[in-house]
Amino acid sequence: MAPPRPVLDKNKRVIPLLDPYAERALEQAYAEQFACAPWFSPGVTDHRYCAENDTITISLSVNGYPDPKIQWKFRGWDVDTTSMSSNIKTTIIGGAETILTITGFSKQNVGQYQCFLINQYGDAQQNIQIDLAERPNFIQPLMDRTCSDGKPMKLDVRVEGNPYPEIKWLRDWRPIVESHRVKFVHDGPYLCSMIISEPIWRDSGIYSVIAVNDAGQATTSCTVTVEADGEYNDVQLPRKKVGIQSKKVREIYEIAEEDEK
Template structure:
């Protein structure tokens, strides 16, 4: 072979080699993963003219509706609606006009779903029961399911929540804190980017419970007395609270707080006593509790007269009534001697709560108290009995120069009201009328009479009611008036 021939042959070989190098095969696709129903579009570029054919998993594709020749160097494969059977390896083969052969391959993945179908997205469970939260996932190929709460995956190890083999989330002995939003995440196995999430709400219900701080409340009635009855209620959903009262609701005295858990009664009266029933109700159940309110009334005492003025020998009658709850015991007390009057017979007696004194004597005068005694308190009302004073006793009389002095060892019985003065009486002869002089109780008991004269004298006390009985009479002879002389007169 001559030199020119060799040069031409080498040039042809070089040209064929260059054509082989430039004719690169490639398949262009927007993605590798297709959902059932998606359109699949594959573009094969040969890089040089030639005969392009397609294969799937080694089998020729002859369907002209699927394969279309664009030009001598490119072809496209179009599947309008992908099915699961369309997944596989696609090969674009080219027999180049230059005699060179080449191909390009691409692996397509087709999936269906995942889908949650008729999975419920809202569940309610009773506290303490076992809850099942299904996740009805379908998809092809295999679908993996995970459960999340608060962005944390729920582990099957430990705890009271676990995923069952059918992807249902089981919550054992549901707690209140289990309420919230759960996420069921369904992922096509081997394709982390292909997943769907479904939010499921879980509500925990609990029947109402009612707890009382005090089952029995005791208060004393009065305009300044306010009492609060507290009903501690629990339950889910939040229970509605109502009250049943033994009296008609009065908005001016009965007040509730914002959730009606506390009832306040203002200016408590006796009629407020009784059972107060607190009832808590929600859609699960109803519960109630009873508070017994005992209302006590402080005793009050009423007497028919607070003061009685009677003469010695007359009668006294004073009635006494008491009120209060519980009903008080009634007692009459003689405040002069501190003794309780319990006798129902005799001159001084108590009959049907009436103090009765027959034939009053001076020592009956003074204060008497009608007393009411009960567990809710004590009360009393005094009654003053006034009568004439008693006669002066232990009286001594002494004569002075033209005078008589009275001396008392003890003060006469006052008759219940202070002795204001004394009446001093005297006479010379039994047939004469008594003469008298009234002396203030604070002054000396002295009367000026004639000297060297015999007298009969006596004394009585006087108070606001009148004069008391006189003392026994005393006979006394007055002395003469002494005269004093000077020394000069005596010498004469």
């Protein structure tokens, strides 16, 4: 096949913007100026979790010039996106982003996924481990408690889940924060405790623990009663001013006529 002819004007001069050789030369000059090996934008989470039958999406920002070739692998094998039975889909957006989507996640999808970028200046690789998430479960829930004021009180729960859930403590459905009286303790793989060093009667109420992870959440609650010792000398009621007005009794109370007889 003969090479393309240059584009000439009426004076038989080459038009650079239309000349295929000039266009190729410009592209080559641009490539030499901005060319670089491919790389992934930072901030990628390399360990993800997904609940069974849920959908997980992994998005990676791609960099490099010229645009690199993008390839996904699972456990060292090319990701199958063509068969009807495959629940994995890959998408490339403008050569700058690649998205891996898994629908109906199951145990067969657990493992390491690898994304490869390749151009003539180098290559890059990003590994992401995806595990099956398990909903939180309280193997030791909260139990109702009655304690005396001034004596340390401890509430314990044991919870499991994958990944290990985030624990939130609440009283009367309001978040509890640590202070000089309240401490949160995580002991071992399952035990979580809240310790109130000097409880007072105002600490009575409904206490709850919420455990949250990628698979869902679980809640346990109990009623805590703090009994005040002594004669309640520490309880001071606010004083109120009461206005006194002089009025006749009949102006205040309605007296029936039959009662007057």
